[in-house]
Amino acid sequence: MNLIKYKLTTVLALLLGLFATVVTAQTKPNIVLIVSDDAGYSDFGFQGSKIMKTPYLDELAKQGVKFEQAYVTAAVCGPSRAGLLTGKYQERFGFEENNVPGYMVKSCLSDDDMGLPLDQKTMGNYMKELGYKTAVFGKWHMGSKDEFHPMNRGFDTFVGFRGGARSYYKYDPDDSEVKTENRLERGLGNFKESDEYMTDVLADASIDFIKENKNNPFFVYLAFNAVHAPLQSDKKDLVNFPNLTGKRKELAAMTLSLDRACGRVFETLKKLGLDKNTIVIFTNDNGGPTDSTTADNLPLSGMKATLLEGGIRVPFIMRWPGVLPANTVYKKPICTFDLLPTFYKMGGGNVAALKDIDGVDLLPHVLGKNTNLPHQELYWKGEVGSAMRDGNWKLLRFPDRPAELFDVDKDAGELNNLADQNPERVKAMYKKIFAWEQTLERPLWMLRRKYEGDAIKRMDVYWNRK
Structure with a gap:
């Protein structure tokens, strides 16, 4: 009799454990992070465009929170993604000065040895620790x-390419010129x-993964190469813009x-009944390259590869039905490195245990619940110069002219230089930038020096001063 009781107790314990595991898996929110590539700040309907047609993303913005002052950690693709994936300033582990490889001086590492340092944990690593499929x-x-x-960096599945840009159409498998x-x-x-x-390939792969893991908590990083050059459209879409x-x-x-493609992902989540327990974020990796793709960053000045607002401020939407208020705007400055601790907390992790990051739970x-600024100070290092935001104030430090100061809450286009009227503030912010740089x-x-010269020219041409 005791043996029967023991067996029944054991079976019951196993069933309760299994039930607890299933419930935990079902209650953990799924996370879908969508990042477009080189899009202009204003090139979406939800950002005010009357030219671009983005109905699915416009609807996402209505269903969630739009962030008015969202920043990336760098004005170009590679460093920006390094900061996003690690939750910290990428300069803290030496990942700066543009993309890898192909732009560097000859005395540097070989092309093959340039990459996200292996001692840095990624979002994938953190979310796997919490039981997510990544x-x-x-x-x-x-x-x-x-x-x-x-x-090899914390992700279970990969469909994509390792480099920074490629054709939107199939490569010839016998073409030896393709890297x-x-x-x-x-x-x-x-x-x-x-x-x-x-x-469409990338959307299809994401949808397949979501279907396969509908009963598990999953984290999807959907990093479209759209709308990065080369400018190659799906020809059937051209008729929509006569x-x-x-x-x-x-x-x-x-x-x-x-x-x-984003809409197909959203519709898949809805059909599977996952939409209410899935956090969806849409953002972009840096400002649009107006000179090469006609991307529109107005009313911001500058463009990709500049530390003007048009190079580092990006569109940003977050939707979590039943948790985040719909059709609202968050106006305080945030940064994409905040996503890692935010996701970690959403997935059940203890943010206090994250000791080596710069982001905060948003x-x-x-x-x-917290009415303070997420960050009193934010910093950037670019191809040339540095920048710092301290509250509403932003200081730009250049290699070829005096520093300039702007109140970006009132002057997002950075057209009214207030440095001469605030010499003590300029001095104090200059010292803060220098102190921050000592920690890197x-x-x-x-x-290579030529790219630094190109960056200065690009900034001057696309600084929208009258």
Whole structure:
């Protein structure tokens, strides 16, 4: 009799444990982080565009919170993604001075040895620790060598390419001129090109992963290469923009494809009954490159690769039904490195245990439980110069002219230099930038000087002063 009781007790304990595991898996929110590439700040309907057609993303903004002052950690793709994935200033581990590889001085590391340092944990690592299935779809740009590969950096699944840009159409498998890092890869070293338009390929892969893991908590990092150059649209979308020509028409068609791909992901979540327990974030990796793709960053000045607002301020939406208020705007400055601790907390982790990050959990701020600024100070190092935001004030430090000071709450276009009227503030902020720089590692690689000159010219041309 005692034996029967023991067996019944054991079975009951196992069933209760299994039930607890299932309940935990079901209650953990899924997370889908969508990052577009090189999009203009104003090139979305929810950002005020009357040209671009983005109905699905516009609806997402109505269903969630739009962040008015969202920043990235760098004005170009690679460093920005490094900060996003690690939750900290990428300069703290030497990842600065533009993208890798191909832009660096000869005395630096070889191209193969440039990448996200192996001692840095990624979002994938953190979310796996919390029991999530993790995936990257699209652009990686964190190093081409196998040791830097997403599946060796905390992600279970990868469909995309290791480099920074590629064609939106299938490569010829016999074309030896195509770099291996830019070929479509499924898994680790399994290259398989697709006949589909690349934006659709990445959406399809994401949808398949979501369906396969509908009973598990999952974290998806959907890193579209759209709308990065080359400007190659899905030709069926061009007819929607009869009044546009040239590059602007191609960009508009590519943006429409991007929006439709996002919409297919949203619709999949809804059909599977996952939408109410899935956090969806949409943002962009840096400002749009107006000079090469016609991206529109107005009313902000500047563009990609500048530390003006148009280079580092990005569109940003977060939706979590039943938790975050719908159709609202959060106006205080945040940064994409805040996403890692925010996700970690959402997934059941203890943010206090994250000792080596610069981001903060955004939920208390968005929900009004913490009315302070998420960050009193934010810092940037660019191809040339540095920048700092201290409350409403932003200081720009240049290599070829005196520093300039702006109240970016009142002057987002950075048109009214207030440095001469506030010499003590300039001095104090200059010292803060220098003190911050003392905490950073030396760069693991250095940019060729020619690119620094190009950055200064680009800034002057696209600084929208009258």
